[in-house]
Amino acid sequence: MSLIAIVLVFIMAIVVTVFLSHLLPVKVPLPLIQIAAGAALAASGFQVDFDPHIFLLLFIPPLLFLDGWRIPKDAFFRDMKPILSLAIGLVMVTILGIGLFIHWLIPAITVAAGFALAAILSPTDPVAVSAMTASSPLPSRMAHILEGESLLNDASGLVAFNFAIAAVLTGSFSPGDAVVKFFLMAFGGILSGLVVVWVTGKCNNFLVRRTREEPAIQILISLLIPFAAYLLAEAFHVSGILAAVAAGIAMHYEQLSGPRLPATRMKSSAVWSMLQTTLNGMIFLMLGEQLPRMLRTLPAVASQAGVSSPWYLLLYAVAITPGARSDALRLGMAVDEADNFSP
Secondary structure (H helix, E strand, O other): OOHHHHHHHHHHHHHHHHHHHHHOOOOOOHHHHHHHHHHHHHHOOOOOOOOHHHHHHHHHHHHHHHHHHHOOHHHHHHOHHHHHHHHHHHHHHHHHHHHHHHHHHOOOOOHHHHHHHHHHHOOOOHHHHHHHHHOOOOOHHHHHHHHHHHHHOHHHHHHHHHHHHHHHHHOOOOHHHHHHHHHHHHHHHHHHHHHHHHHHHHHHHHHHHHOOOOHHHHHHHHHHHHHHHHHHHHHOOOOHHHHHHHHHHHHHHHHHHOOOOHHHHHHHHHHHHHHHHHHHHHHHHHHHHHHHHHHHOHHHHHHHHOOOOHHHHHHHHHHHHHHHHOHHHHHHHHHHHHHHOOO
16 A cells, blocks of 8 residues: 555544544543554554654654643643652662563563563653543643653663663673763753754744744744754764653743744644644554554464463563553652642
């Protein structure tokens, strides 16, 4: 199937699922409906082969940029302490606990390899968190804490994963190097995003003052910023995800510093809302489309793992995933933090 046909099918499926989410008598989160729709497309013979690197570049930077742009800044900075305690402390504790549990559950997996697997599973996905909290009955402050944590936990999970892999390959681990690497990746990513927005804002304001403001051009510039921030950070081997988030947060203040027509703000908001709905929908549709193929490979994976039935793999997943995801623990900590830091 051609790329154009795939895109058109996905867009049509997004439209149908959004309407369906409003028509169902029972409230079902839109991401779950779209995952089910993706699985239904796969069952009908629809198949998408996508390069993971292209997927990461095309989908993640603009969505994280938008989340950083739109997250309430006063609430974000006010709740920075609980957000960081979740993004760093809880992720690291989860990695340690689940890594040891994986080694105990499956002794063939070394402790270092267990830590690597836990580092993959532990950080919450910011796109999923944003999509789920948008339609949930959570109190606004609690939702803001969870969204803020999901935006910042990439650095801790990624650094833990890199050092766990290094420990698997070399048999050695240095806590001091891990701490330094963590702060370098986080600081470098944030700095990359801030630099891109600052340079873009200065150049843009200079040109607008000498010509005139074109809303279409301003929107195109805003669409390019998250990709520029992400690619700059990746070029310096720091966190591209944090770069996109930092660029989104900085974009809020850059907009306030220069002249902007009301028409530009309104059109930009509409374009970004459309893009958010489309990209989120495509992500969950592709996730659903992959599920049947992954299930078909379970017998072969079970054979390679030395277990007699694929159901053992399901039992392992059921045992490991709830602890690694720790969503209930995150929710409980968000409640406690929101109460403890209430003004």
